[in-house]
Amino acid sequence: MREWKHILGIFADYLGQYFKTRLAYRADFLGELASNLIYELINLVFIVVVFQHVPLLNDWSRDEIIFIYGFFLIPYALFSMFFGFWDFNERYIIRGEMDRVLTRPLNNLAQVCLESIAPDRIFGVVTGLIIMGYAAIRLELSFTWYDPIIFLVLVASGVLIYGGVYTAIAAVSFFSDSRTGISPMIWNIQQYGRYPVDVYNKVIRIVLTYILPFAFVGVYPAAYFLRKEAWYVYAAFTPIVGIVFFAIGIFVWNWGVRKYSGAGS
Template structure:
């Protein structure tokens, strides 16, 4: 309850500060939605030249992208730590965080919370709903529960990977360039993994499991295209717990290694 109350206080402060500059708030929302819209346009252009992509139809691929948007929006809201190294290590703000009686990662996440990113999740659910009706899929009560569990699992995968990458700043003050690279790699998870060669497919499934934030969990709700993918869908929350545990462990070890910003 203490941590929940702490989150509410941070949210209140966020609303107070952002409503002072309301135009900036809506510009940020619009820019995020525009970026997602451009990705959808790219998919539509691809299907102007081919009726199927790895055996998947246009509606199915767009459905997968819609699912991909949901956990990504939640992740971007609560794990907005792209500039962690520069702000907290180089500029020394981590010293302030460590003087407070709450877990350091939790504080950093709340200080950088970005609720406008949730609009992307809402749009993703709308995209899924439209494709769901277009494909004539049956909706069962259990599907809603499974959807929530799969989204949470995907968010934890995102969170674990980027927490681990941010924690590398405890070991090196210099920018590594890994985060932009990882951002590009994650986009491969929104397409059918069978269009890639075996090596890339293995990497996206087991080493950098971005396939578990898009194509694999989304396949649970579609007509099975590949038995392997359908069977892996329910492993998404398990993979999320594993990846986030690894990321949190790397973070905690990094905090213990941290010696402050003093010269």
């Protein structure tokens, strides 16, 4: 417990220093934020264009799809802020930087997360909230006093799912010398989680629910706020799925570290 408090303290210090250095170059910082916002808006335009041709997508309206997409962005933004594993294989395995990490007293996974942290991704949360708010107004959704608490729990669960899946994928690098690994393929699969799973065939639904549960970071938790009672059971299981998959990710990571034999010569 003391170790994790120490790690959280280091994270807080790092975030403070990061924003101090980035805000020293405000134009560059704001330009990057604008480019990220434009990227998300382009994806939003794609949804709007699709619904110019079809009024419903398997009984899901345009604004419901937009709401799901906005929710999907929030746990993804928080995950990508703390778990920047995109170049893990090349940086830490092929270049041998994992050897340096293992010589330090701080938890090795926490070190990797700290060295790849991207605090500017937090603004993806703002984008997601704006998109959700727009869709909620259009849908005239009503919320109870405890819905914000449920929202935070479901978002945190989505972050755990992302973290568990990508931590396990990064750990595969301990057994492989591939430069890219399978992360790009998994990233493409995760995009399916921002749409209702019942628009896909049975195989894809099974993959997104039980194998790579990206439906639990998008459609299933969002369905609760959309009052889709048929999906309430899945929404209720989201925290459990988050804990289970994060635990799996940590287990695979620790296993990989134990099997890691160093960069060699």
